[in-house]
Amino acid sequence: MPAPITLFGATSPSGQALIALAAGRELVVAGRRPPLPPASGGSGGGEAPPFLRCDLEDTGAGAEVPAGLLVSFAPIWSFAPWLERFAGRDPARFGRLQGVIACSSSSVITKRFAANRFDRDLVRRLRQAEESLSRTCAAHARPLRILAPTLIYGQAGPLGDRNLSRLRQLLRRLPLLPLPGEGGLRQPIHCRQLAAVALHLADRLAEDGFDPSQPVHLPLGGDDTLSYAAMLRRLQDATDRGDRARRCRLLALPPRLFLSLASPLLLLSPKRFEAVLRMGADLAGFTPAHHLLGGSPEPFPVLPLVP
Ligand SMILES: NC(=O)c1ccc[n+]([C@@H]2O[C@H](COP(=O)([O-])OP(=O)(O)OC[C@H]3O[C@@H](n4cnc5c(N)ncnc54)[C@H](OP(=O)(O)O)[C@@H]3O)[C@@H](O)[C@H]2O)c1
Numbered sequence: 001m002p003a004p005i006t007l008f009g010a011t012s013p014s015g016q017a018l019i020a021l022a023a024g025r026e027l028v029v030a031g032r033r034p035p036l037p038p039a040s041g042g043s044g045g046g047e048a049p050p051f052l053r054c055d056l057e058d059t060g061a062g063a064e065v066p067a068g069l070l071v072s073f074a075p076i077w078s079f080a081p082w083l084e085r086f087a088g089r090d091p092a093r094f095g096r097l098q099g100v101i102a103c104s105s106s107s108v109i110t111k112r113f114a115a116n117r118f119d120r121d122l123v124r125r126l127r128q129a130e131e132s133l134s135r136t137c138a139a140h141a142r143p144l145r146i147l148a149p150t151l152i153y154g155q156a157g158p159l160g161d162r163n164l165s166r167l168r169q170l171l172r173r174l175p176l177l178p179l180p181g182e183g184g185l186r187q188p189i190h191c192r193q194l195a196a197v198a199l200h201l202a203d204r205l206a207e208d209g210f211d212p213s214q215p216v217h218l219p220l221g222g223d224d225t226l227s228y229a230a231m232l233r234r235l236q237d238a239t240d241r242g243d244r245a246r247r248c249r250l251l252a253l254p255p256r257l258f259l260s261l262a263s264p265l266l267l268l269s270p271k272r273f274e275a276v277l278r279m280g281a282d283l284a285g286f287t288p289a290h291h292l293l294g295g296s297p298e299p300f301p302v303l304p305l306v307p
Contacts, residue, residue, distance in 0.1 A: 003098045003206040004028070005199075006065050007049075008056065009073030010035050014103070017156035017195035018071065019049060028066055030054040031074070036158055056082040062089055069202045071101045076146075080129035084136045091140065099143040099205025101198050104130055106150040106219050110283050116270040134216055143205040147198060148219045150286055153301070154190040160306030164188065168235050168306070171245035180255040183228025185284035187221030190302035193289040194220070200293055221286035223297030228279055231300065238301050255280055 004026035009015045011033055019027065019035065029035045030052040054063035056078035062085060072079045079102055087094040108126040111119040130146050137144035153164040171177065197220060208214075226234070229250055239245045253261075259277070266273040290297045 002026075002203060004066055004068035005071055005202065006030050006052070006068065007071050007073075008054075008079060009103070010049075011159065012073045013154060013156045013159045013161055013191035014073045014152060014194045014198070016159045017154075017192040018073075018199060020156065021192070021195055021199055026068070028052050030063060030065065059085065062086060065093070067093070067096045067098070069099050069101070069206055070097060071198050071202055073103045073198075076102055076104045076129040076133070077125045080132040080136070084132055087136050087140055094142070095140050097142050098209075099145075099202055100133070100137055101145050101147065101202045101205070102133055103194075103198070104146050104148045104217075106148045106221075106283070106286060108148055109219060110150075110278075110281075114274060116274050118271045119274065130217065138212070141210045143208065143210045143214075144216050145201045145205065146217050147194070147201075148217060148286075149189050149194050150219075150221045150283055151186060151188040152191055152194055153188050153305070154192060155304045155306045156191050156195070161191065164231075164235065164301075165306035167232065168239070168245050171232065171236060171248040172243070174248050176249045176251050177232070178251045178253050178258060178261070179229050179232075180258040180280045181252050182230070183279045185225050185282040186228055186231050187225045187284040187286055187288070188231065188300060189220060189222040189289060190298070193222060193293075193298065193302060197289050197292050219286040220292075221284060221288055222300055222302070223288045223290045224300035225284045226300060234300055235305075238303070238305060 002025050005022060006028045007015060007018060008030050010019060010029040010031055027049045029049050032055045034051045035048045052063050056074055065086065104126050108123055108130065111123050114120050133144060133146060151163060153161040229252060232250055236246050262273065262276045265276060288297060
């Protein structure tokens with residue numbers, strides 16, 4: 001009998017995907033909003049899981065979290081202090097948890113040397129939250145894995161990503177999209193793959209218990225590593241025949257020319273300019289999902305995508 005799960009961040013695409021994958025097992029959704037109605041048909045169908053109202057930012061009495069596993073796709077900087085408060089308030093109940101899986105971000109690695117303050121602050125918040133989670137769980141000898149996924153995309157039930165889907169919208173609007181050559185490498189992970197890894201590791205934690213020799217932090221990506229331009233071409237190929245996204249021409253410019261053309265952005269928004277700079281950076285080399293899940297690698301893009 002698999003351990004029961006309390007899921008935070010159920011209203012994210014990965015949360016929705018986990019609910020579908022965990023169909024038939026004991027699962028409670030904890031959050032600010034009740035779970036969305038399950039998608040009709042397919043693996044997302046069925047009854048909505050029970051709901052426990054819990055705002056992670058609320059420093060009041062706190063929710064009565066059931067025993068078992070905690071899985072979180074909520075912002076780690078909200079989840080970590082909440083977990084610390086939970087452990088302090090009810091150490092006996094906390095000590096009965098079979099494991100904690102929390103989602104951080106690969107930005108903690110890839111934006112470490114960012115020149116703009118916004119990204120540096122993000123890295124600091126992620127790192128502080130990761131350290132706090134590790135301290136809390138180690139102090140009570142509770143097993144923990146922190147997933148640090150790169151670019152999450154895809155659709156699960158009624159929810160979809162807001163990054164690659166926006167790029168696809170851009171392809172639909174523009175006749176031509178200039179790029180810095182082929183761009184740097186990317187390793188996007190589908191929300192269903194991330195959910196499957198979280199579920200798999202959660203069950204491993206429940207079986208293996210606390211083992212301080214195991215690495216806590218797991219940078220994670222999809223099974224395909226491809227250039228920025230190849231990622232866009234595959235997105236175009238994955239659209240219907242008549243889709244306008246197919247018609248957008250990807251124009252590979254010499255990277256220096258591309259950056260000179262983008263340079264006015266530096267005055268308007270250093271954060272956006274750095275995002276443009278990152279198009280040429282390799283944000284890949286993370287553990288591919290299939291290494292953890294077993295089975296064959298899934299080529300990009302894994303379906304479904306946001307329509
Ligand atoms: N998107 C990416 O490409 C990306 C990349 C790397 C890492 N990540 C990380 O992966 C996870 C999922 O990302 P996402 O972009 O798919 O998430 P998202 O759509 O922004 O969803 C965030 C989830 O956290 C919940 N949440 C936020 N604040 C909360 C609070 N105070 N109390 C309770 N629940 C709260 C939200 O619930 P409500 O319904 O109440 O708002 C929602 O379910 C996050 O931890 C994110 O940091 C994302």
